[in-house]
Amino acid sequence: MNDLNRALVDIANIRSQMAAGTVFQGFGPAVIGVSGVLAFLTMAGQLLWPELLVRSEATMLWLWIGVAVFSFLLIAIETRARARRFHGGLADEMVQNMVLQFMPIGFAGAAVGAVILFYSPGDFWLLPGLWQMLVALGLFASQRSLPQQIMLAAAWYFLSGVVVMILGAEAGAASVLMMGVPFTIGQFMLAGLLHVAERRESDV
Template identity: 35%
Template sequence: MDVEKALLEIAEIRGHVARSVEFHGYGPQALVLTGLLAAAGGGAQALFLPAPGEAPLDYILFWASVACLALAVIGAEAFRRARRNHGGMANDMLRAAARAFAPAGLAGLFTSLTILRHAPEAAWMLPGLWQIMLSLGVFAASAALPGMMTAVAAWYLATGLACLTYASGPDAFSPLAMALPFLGGQCFAAAILHFAYRAENAKERDR
């Protein structure tokens, strides 16, 4: 029992440390790549889903596939960088990062399914809602990221609200409603991380 209690205490300490230490797992290059994926997705939507309002399920599945590919890119890079930058704390840091984004991701998933099942006529709102959900996820994760990342959360909140305001009627399901916000937001986040990591490396060299 004493050993089990000690192990639990160690796990709690490691979890607390993982939540309080800045996470260096997100790679700027991977974020730029996911922004380019969103832009490519917008182009593909224009070519292969010319009338998404008539097939909201196809629209959701298409962008869900793009999102899963983006998550795979970010996740693979985060795993590699966490191993390099956090050593023995890598798994704890990765779990803490996943927990920060999980509520927003699940909320986006269940909101999409609910709209598709019970209010398909409101599916045009999904691009804006997805961006707002991502904004909440970035806000939740920002405690373990450079301070300027809250500006990225604000970006996605603003673009999500703009989509709900303007991307309706004839502009509903516009490819630009997904491509432009995510291209801009991911590149913005990549720039913040790039300069934050460079500044931190410069400080370490000066020590």
């Protein structure tokens, strides 16, 4: 029985190593593009109806949190389906690897957001830039599992995060554009880079 358990563990380890060495194709350009559209529509709505959607910085940021959660759910649903289609029997291991790579970044973003929202509302201006930098770190941390072109989007998010934090520090407040412009451009850039990578993979 010990030999059987050891063999099962060895097989699981081999599958994990195979998954770790395979480029993940679960992220679809279309749904990433949809998240960019949602970011643009949110920004446009907040600019057009500030009295309703930007009554305070907290209102503005809660709306963005809702958009982020909805986008995450859409991406997660499609990612699961695409992983099964592209990676077959390795789908579970591939998805698990991506979750483990992005989960710490997601928890960090949620924790920082909660602390600022509930305990230090005067520091709201920090959040847009911090969230963008965390997205960048998540992409950089996953570079072995994603197409190399994606690092261009990671660089965009990192640089935009730095610029947004500088602007926020100078203004002492967050703005709609600090959230909307970087995430709209970043998500469309991600979608475009994924599309290019997918086309190259299909041509091989």
